[in-house]
Amino acid sequence: MYFCRMNKLVLIGTGNVAMHLFRALRECQDLEVIQVVGRDPAARAYFGSYTDTAALPEISQQGDLYLMAVSDDTIATVSRNLPLEGKLLVHTSGSVPLEALTERCRRGVFYPLQTFSKNRHLSLREVPLCLEAEDSQDLVQLQRIANRLSDRVYQIGSEQRRQLHLAAVFANNFTNHLYYLSQQILEGASLPFDMLLPLIGETAAKLQDVSPHEAQTGPARRADEGTIAAHRQLLKDATQKDVYTLLSNSIKQTYGKKL
Numbered sequence: 344m345y346f347c348r349m350n351k352l353v354l355i356g357t358g359n360v361a362m363h364l365f366r367a368l369r370e371c372q373d374l375e376v377i378q379v380v381g382r383d384p385a386a387r388a389y390f391g392s393y394t395d396t397a398a399l400p401e402i403s404q405q406g407d408l409y410l411m412a413v414s415d416d417t418i419a420t421v422s423r424n425l426p427l428e429g430k431l432l433v434h435t436s437g438s439v440p441l442e443a444l445t446e447r448c449r450r451g452v453f454y455p456l457q458t459f460s461k462n463r464h465l466s467l468r469e470v471p472l473c474l475e476a477e478d479s480q481d482l483v484q485l486q487r488i489a490n491r492l493s494d495r496v497y498q499i500g501s502e503q504r505r506q507l508h509l510a511a512v513f514a515n516n517f518t519n520h521l522y523y524l525s526q527q528i529l530e531g532a533s534l535p536f537d538m539l540l541p542l543i544g545e546t547a548a549k550l551q552d553v554s555p556h557e558a559q560t561g562p563a564r565r566a567d568e569g570t571i572a573a574h575r576q577l578l579k580d581a582t583q584k585d586v587y588t589l590l591s592n593s594i595k596q597t598y599g600k601k602l
């Protein structure tokens with residue numbers, strides 16, 4: 344069967360993910376971002392140097408695929424207000440179901456599993472792209488485009504994607520917050536945060552070779568109660584103390600030590 348090729352893309356949103364997708368798509372010669380739409384003219388300015396830009400009501404009708412990278416809470420409303428009929432519209436969220444998108448469009452999901460900030464450059468090649476589509480032919484087209492961007496393309500339903508996003512919050516958002524708490528502790532001792540960078544690097548790197556369960560070290564893993572008590576005494580901030588206790592207990596529980 345002949346599938347029409349979807350080469351004209353419209354990006355909706357001008358934030359972190361839109362920026363990264365835009366940069367990656369510009370590298371693909373057979374794909375063209377014909378327009379970037381967003382509500383903020385200042386945020387559209389960067390994209391305007393390379394392609395057409397517009398406010399949301401002026402969205403182009405010429406796109407084959409509409410990639411919507413807007414905040415989770417606004418996906419439903421923004422999609423409902425887009426003057427699009429029968430177009431393939433996908434969002435990029437890990438936690439929002441496909442059904443949040445307007446029924447007036449053919450719906451899908453294009454979720455990149457990575458942490459993106461506008462000012463950080465990274466290749467999408469190693470980034471898992473998690474795809475979902477209501478229509479099987481649309482899924483084929485999303486796969487074709489995703490394969491141009493990444494070597495790790497997955498077809499994942501909304502429920503699995505929710506679990507994946509939850510796991511990513513633990514692996515990324517929570518560990519990053521722990522780095523922040525570490526920084527606070529170091530600042531209290533007039534020590535620079537970058538002293539921890541080799542340790543942080545090796546903690547992540549060794550997961551290429553061993554499972555997180557095998558990789559665990561530290562006082563809670565060894566059940567060194569004296570060290571744990573001393574650390575708890577050092578912590579003056581109540582929240583830091585709670586986090587330390589909660590995580591130590593979780594580690595002790597995992598390795599079968601008595602609480």
Ligand SMILES: NC(=O)c1ccc[n+]([C@@H]2O[C@H](COP(=O)([O-])OP(=O)(O)OC[C@H]3O[C@@H](n4cnc5c(N)ncnc54)[C@H](OP(=O)(O)O)[C@@H]3O)[C@@H](O)[C@H]2O)c1
Nearest residue numbers: 356357358359360383412413414415417435436457458459
């Ligand atoms: N950042 C990540 O690491 C990451 C990774 C994977 C997936 N995602 C998903 O990708 C999506 C975008 O995330 P992001 O990090 O790119 O967010 P972001 O940088 O905060 O950008 C959000 C975009 O949504 C627009 N927006 C917000 N409310 C709007 C409204 N009511 N009407 C029109 N536009 C509106 C913003 O416009 P203004 O600038 O005018 O506010 C901005 O262009 C989210 O679904 C997120 O879950 C993010």
